[in-house]
Amino acid sequence: MFEGTRPARIFVLHCLCANCQRPTTRRVQIPRMEGAPTTVDEFIEGLEHNPVPFACGHCESLIGELVGVTIENDHVAA
Ligand SMILES: [Zn+2]
Numbered sequence: 001m002f003e004g005t006r007p008a009r010i011f012v013l014h015c016l017c018a019n020c021q022r023p024t025t026r027r028v029q030i031p032r033m034e035g036a037p038t039t040v041d042e043f044i045e046g047l048e049h050n051p052v053p054f055a056c057g058h059c060e061s062l063i064g065e066l067v068g069v070t071i072e073n074d075h076v077a078a
Contacts, residue, residue, distance in 0.1 A: 006032045010072040011043050015054055019061035027072065028052055040069045 008029040037043040054064035
């Protein structure tokens with residue numbers, strides 16, 4: 001096992017600003033380790049316990065609606 005040498009999985013949160021309605025994305029790196037989320041569903045589940053702070057890049061509003069999550073580099077060999 002060479003856990004430390006694997007690139008982190010990058011989840012991309014797609015949010016819609018509650019104030020200006022513009023989309024914002026936020027990249028979250030999750031190390032590939034035991035217990036870490038490996039799928040979008042697991043990641044969203046984890047968000048309920050550890051919400052990622054939102055900040056609109058356009059108007060600095062702190063309230064956003066999560067509209068989707070994608071994985072950026074899941075094609076990288078584990
Ligand atoms: Zn905004």
